[in-house]
Amino acid sequence: MYKHPWLPNLDLIDEMLKEIGVNSLDELFNDIPAEIKINRLLNVAKGKPLSEYEIEKEINEKVKKNVELEAPPFIGAGICPHYIPNVVKFIIGRSEFYTSYTPYQPEISQGLLQALFEYQSLMAELLDMDVVNASMYDWGSALAEAVLMANRINGKKTVLVPENANPFHKEVLRTWIQGKGIKIEEVKYDKNYGELDLEDLEKKSNIDDISAIYIQQPNFFGIFESNIEHVIDVAKHKRALSIVGVNPLSLGLIKPPGSYEADIVVGDGQELGLPLNFGGPLMGVFAVRWDMSLVRQMPGRIVGITKDINGKMGFTLILQTREQFIKREKATSNITTNEALLAIANAVYLSLLGKEGMRELAEEIYFRSHYAAKKLTEIDNVSMQFRSDFFEEFAIRFPIDYDKISNKLKERKLQGGLKLSDYTSLFCVTEVHDKKSIDLLVSTIQEVINGVETS
Amino acid sequence: MVWRQAKWNEPLIFELNNSGATRQGLLINKDDDIRSEIKEMKIPKNLLRENGPNLPSLSELEVVRHFIRLSQMNFGVDVGIMPLGSCTMKYNPKIEEKATAITESHHPLEDEDHVQGILEMIYELQNWFSEITGMDECSLQVPAGSAGEFAGVLMIKKYHEDHNRNYKDTMLVADTAHGTNPASAAMAGYKVMYVKSNGEGLVDMDILREIVNDKTAGFMLTNPNTLGLFEENILEISKIIHSANAILYYDGANLNGVLGIARPGDMGFDIVHLNLHKTFAVPHGGGGPGAGAICAKGELVNYLPYPMVEKVNGKYRLSKIPKNSVGKIATFYGNVGNLARSFAYLLGLGPQGVQMVGKMSTLATNYLIAKLRDVKELELIAPNRHRKHEVVFSVKQLLENYGVSANDVAKALLDSGFYAPTIYFPPIIEEALMIEPTETESKETLDMFAEALKNIVEDAKRNPEQLLKSPSNTSIARLDQAYANHPSTITPTYRVLRLRKMGKINYLK
Numbered sequence: 001m002y003k004h005p006w007l008p009n010l011d012l013i014d015e016m017l018k019e020i021g022v023n024s025l026d027e028l029f030n031d032i033p034a035e036i037k038i039n040r041l042l043n044v045a046k047g048k049p050l051s052e053y054e055i056e057k058e059i060n061e062k063v064k065k066n067v068e069l070e071a072p073p074f075i076g077a078g079i080c081p082h083y084i085p086n087v088v089k090f091i092i093g094r095s096e097f098y099t100s101y102t103p104y105q106p107e108i109s110q111g112l113l114q115a116l117f118e119y120q121s122l123m124a125e126l127l128d129m130d131v132v133n134a135s136m137y138d139w140g141s142a143l144a145e146a147v148l149m150a151n152r153i154n155g156k157k158t159v160l161v162p163e164n165a166n167p168f169h170k171e172v173l174r175t176w177i178q179g180k181g182i183k184i185e186e187v188k189y190d191k192n193y194g195e196l197d198l199e200d201l202e203k204k205s206n207i208d209d210i211s212a213i214y215i216q217q218p219n220f221f222g223i224f225e226s227n228i229e230h231v232i233d234v235a236k237h238k239r240a241l242s243i244v245g246v247n248p249l250s251l252g253l254i255k256p257p258g259s260y261e262a263d264i265v266v267g268d269g270q271e272l273g274l275p276l277n278f279g280g281p282l283m284g285v286f287a288v289r290w291d292m293s294l295v296r297q298m299p300g301r302i303v304g305i306t307k308d309i310n311g312k313m314g315f316t317l318i319l320q321t322r323e324q325f326i327k328r329e330k331a332t333s334n335i336t337t338n339e340a341l342l343a344i345a346n347a348v349y350l351s352l353l354g355k356e357g358m359r360e361l362a363e364e365i366y367f368r369s370h371y372a373a374k375k376l377t378e379i380d381n382v383s384m385q386f387r388s389d390f391f392e393e394f395a396i397r398f399p400i401d402y403d404k405i406s407n408k409l410k411e412r413k414l415q416g417g418l419k420l421s422d423y424t425s426l427f428c429v430t431e432v433h434d435k436k437s438i439d440l441l442v443s444t445i446q447e448v449i450n451g452v453e454t455s
Numbered sequence: 456m457v458w459r460q461a462k463w464n465e466p467l468i469f470e471l472n473n474s475g476a477t478r479q480g481l482l483i484n485k486d487d488d489i490r491s492e493i494k495e496m497k498i499p500k501n502l503l504r505e506n507g508p509n510l511p512s513l514s515e516l517e518v519v520r521h522f523i524r525l526s527q528m529n530f531g532v533d534v535g536i537m538p539l540g541s542c543t544m545k546y547n548p549k550i551e552e553k554a555t556a557i558t559e560s561h562h563p564l565e566d567e568d569h570v571q572g573i574l575e576m577i578y579e580l581q582n583w584f585s586e587i588t589g590m591d592e593c594s595l596q597v598p599a600g601s602a603g604e605f606a607g608v609l610m611i612k613k614y615h616e617d618h619n620r621n622y623k624d625t626m627l628v629a630d631t632a633h634g635t636n637p638a639s640a641a642m643a644g645y646k647v648m649y650v651k652s653n654g655e656g657l658v659d660m661d662i663l664r665e666i667v668n669d670k671t672a673g674f675m676l677t678n679p680n681t682l683g684l685f686e687e688n689i690l691e692i693s694k695i696i697h698s699a700n701a702i703l704y705y706d707g708a709n710l711n712g713v714l715g716i717a718r719p720g721d722m723g724f725d726i727v728h729l730n731l732h733k734t735f736a737v738p739h740g741g742g743g744p745g746a747g748a749i750c751a752k753g754e755l756v757n758y759l760p761y762p763m764v765e766k767v768n769g770k771y772r773l774s775k776i777p778k779n780s781v782g783k784i785a786t787f788y789g790n791v792g793n794l795a796r797s798f799a800y801l802l803g804l805g806p807q808g809v810q811m812v813g814k815m816s817t818l819a820t821n822y823l824i825a826k827l828r829d830v831k832e833l834e835l836i837a838p839n840r841h842r843k844h845e846v847v848f849s850v851k852q853l854l855e856n857y858g859v860s861a862n863d864v865a866k867a868l869l870d871s872g873f874y875a876p877t878i879y880f881p882p883i884i885e886e887a888l889m890i891e892p893t894e895t896e897s898k899e900t901l902d903m904f905a906e907a908l909k910n911i912v913e914d915a916k917r918n919p920e921q922l923l924k925s926p927s928n929t930s931i932a933r934l935d936q937a938y939a940n941h942p943s944t945i946t947p948t949y950r951v952l953r954l955r956k957m958g959k960i961n962y963l964k
Contacts, residue, residue, distance in 0.1 A: 041806035049805030065572030099531030111529030121949035140786035175782030179643035279563025279787025281744035306939035324634035334638035341740025
């Protein structure tokens with residue numbers, strides 16, 4: 001008799017069938033036309049059920065086929081390696097959170113609801129925004145939802161997106177807006193400083209169909225946009241919505257988007273306590289100002305405060321009439337399964353670091369990334385690609401083809417930056433990169449450059 | 456034995472520390488050698504944050520206790536049965552957690568030679584899901600089922616455009632469908648038209664024949680449907696849809712009840728999305744993260760989202776871009792960390808286990824129905840038909856005769872120590888209780904659940920007033936939904952609460 005630890009009733013099939021009043025399991029499937037029943041075992045997994053011990057061995061085999069790096073990867077482009085406090089993993093591993101579902105029954109899900117409310121609240125303080133949802137898939141899809149939302153609000157069809165915004169987010173945006181006929185108009189950036197080209201913004205914003213203007217802070221090259229408030233003003237002037245993309249960690253140091261009155265803020269919570277996960281799951285951040293026209297059009301789940309029949313404070317999902325299971329084709333989004341558990345991870349992370357910790361961490365990342373940039377540019381003929389100041393990520397110009405550098409780094413089990421062009425690469429340096437690992441990166445690159453020059 | 460939930464009067468995290476102490480610090484070291492080389496910050500002055508974010512200042516223990524207390528006021532599958540219909544809350548085997556070691560520390564843009572283990576896993580899963588669905592190819596780029604569904608609808612749209620069929624502007628959706636179906640179709644720019652069910656809870660074939668025409672782009676259907684019934688006319692449905700050059704789309708949310716027994720591909724479906732957090736046991740985490748797959752057959756595989764993994768000269772590459780791909784749905788790959796969990800789950804099931812999931816979940820549902828068949832206040836549409844993954848009862852009689860609604864029954868179940876079924880769905884059933892027990896709940900648990908439901912029906916008849924006051928065993932009593940949503944009291948963040956108390960915030964208008 002076939003037995004399995006995950007299937008408790010295999011021994012009781014006959015007894016249960018008797019209660020139902022049928023003679024065999026197959027009878028329960030009599031309504032399926034014979035020609036579409038499979039009547040064979042599917043060719044999946046390893047051909048037989050594996051024991052837990054065997055599963056573990058299979059997993060270890062896969063782990064061994066990956067290469068363990070000598071230092072954390074020096075690559076970002078939207079998500080970066082960070083240190084994850086043990087408390088974060090511990091809390092989100094709690095079964096009561098981990099194996100729960102969307103809190104449709106709030107009385108029995110108060111813990112989850114309060115934790116999500118606290119995520120919204122902590123993120124609101126960090127962003128200086130009023131309303132935050134919990135949660136979207138990632139930055140790219142949050143941006144796409146923001147653009148779709150702007151289109152729902154003002155009906156206009158063009159969105160201005162900077163060339164120096166993350167290209168991976170733009171790929172997602174392009175996919176998501178194709179059904180609605182929204183067009184993207186790209187705004188140039190200054191090739192010397194790396195910041196948005198304000199003249200080009202002025203020119204492009206004269207198109208009369210601008211639904212929204214997007215800007216990323218710091219931008220894809222890690223550069224601080226020093227004229228971000230001006231960009232928001234342009235959006236206001238053109239009666240377009242302003243959408244700001246932020247790296248939440250940078251907000252320990254720089255002004256939050258609420259302080260310059262952004263309409264919608266998007267970003268990724270990955271940098272607040274989440275592993276790289278080969279790019280997913282990530283955690284999309286989405287916030288708006290206190291304005292009903294914005295709040296009513298928000299996608300995703302929102303938790304709010306309420307009271308019970310005895311007047312005691314409690315929490316529940318709010319504004320559900322925007323959601324697909326009630327509004328169907330008129331919903332603000334189709335999102336259902338989201339990234340709630342990771343919102344809790346973000347909440348725990350922000351609580352652990354607190355006001356001081358966030359500033360200290362952002363400073364530490366600033367110093368370490370500037371140290372790496374300084375050491376790299378001390379190599380002959382290596383220079384910064386852009387002149388404006390940066391955070392966490394920076395673009396470097398090399399005198400030789402970056403592939404040569406990349407190959408040597410790979411040999412040494414190091415992961416260098418993202419190749420931007422033949423001679424430039426975008427590096428990411430955070431608190432997980434100590435001086436020793438940065439020095440190893442620099443000396444390896446120096447070796448390649450010297451080797452090429454002398455050969 | 457009635458289970459009791461913790462009732463902590465846990466304050467908001469902002470209100471935990473009243474002493475003003477700053478208890479936390481950096482969790483990593485400051486590197487002094489680096490500081491000595493980079494002495495100052497050059498950030499433009501106008502960008503600097505003057506006051507740090509208003510976050511609490513707590514010690515590690517304070518944070519831990521706070522969130523542990525919150526966890527004790529929450530219910531998950533590891534606590535007890537969560538019979539949420541169409542949500543498939545099955546047990547998540549703990550070995551799945553080991554599998555995250557495959558992906559956890561790797562960056563999605565790492566050199567492909569460094570992540571062959573991850574890519575091999577994705578490649579194998581792509582093939583397994585193709586086999587399971589009867590489709591030709593699968594893309595795992597989508598981060599959830601509904602994201603897969605959105606990709607699927609975009610595929611339909613692009614496919615028709617490429618065949619000069621721009622006039623196809625209407626998506627058909629069964630009236631029993633999940634809300635995601637019409638929402639995804641609308642996001643892709645389609646008009647939505649509902650296809651009515653007949654008295655037996657199945658697609659009304661006459662209506663379908665009548666409304667399918669040149670403008671029909673596709674039909675979104677789940678089989679078994681949300682009433683738990685298998686659409687036995689599926690081959691005829693497929694013929695009707697295909698004769699109009701339209702696409703038959705499979706919503707995989709309900710696959711669990713026929714897993715390993717019948718495949719959407721063999722039923723005539725062209726595109727399928729899977730919810731890996733449902734059928735393939737990824738934990739739901741309070742709403743996510745989940746993971747998805749989108750699969751297609753024939754010419755439609757050219758439209759799948761990119762990238763997909765292919766094997767080139769013995770090496771795995773993330774280089775496969777279907778030639779008419781709709782694009783990327785997620786920023787990087789998809790929820791790969793959760794793909795690893797499903798990978799471990801499938802290894803453990805094997806082909807035999809995959810088939811038994813379908814059989815045992817169907818057995819569990821029909822057993823539960825049998826245990827409740829004498830309760831006449833639990834009404835069924837088409838009572839003589841077997842269900843697959845789930846069953847939908849109507850408690851209309853309780854409401855009409857005793858003033859007890861589906862919502863009241865749900866709240867009473869919470870007091871019995873169970874999570875409640877999905878209620879008021881699908882909308883075609885009045886006072887609906889939608890129950891999905893899954894294959895992982897023991898017969899003993901099903902017996903207890905049936906008993907609890909029976910007792911509640913009896914209580915509703917004997918003492919309805921008491922039921923309207925439930926729940927009382929949970930960490931809080933019944934909550935006021937109107938207060939939560941009213942423009943004068945709506946409070947979505949602590950910041951709004953603070954401003955409200957100070958009189959600095961108005962009606963949300």
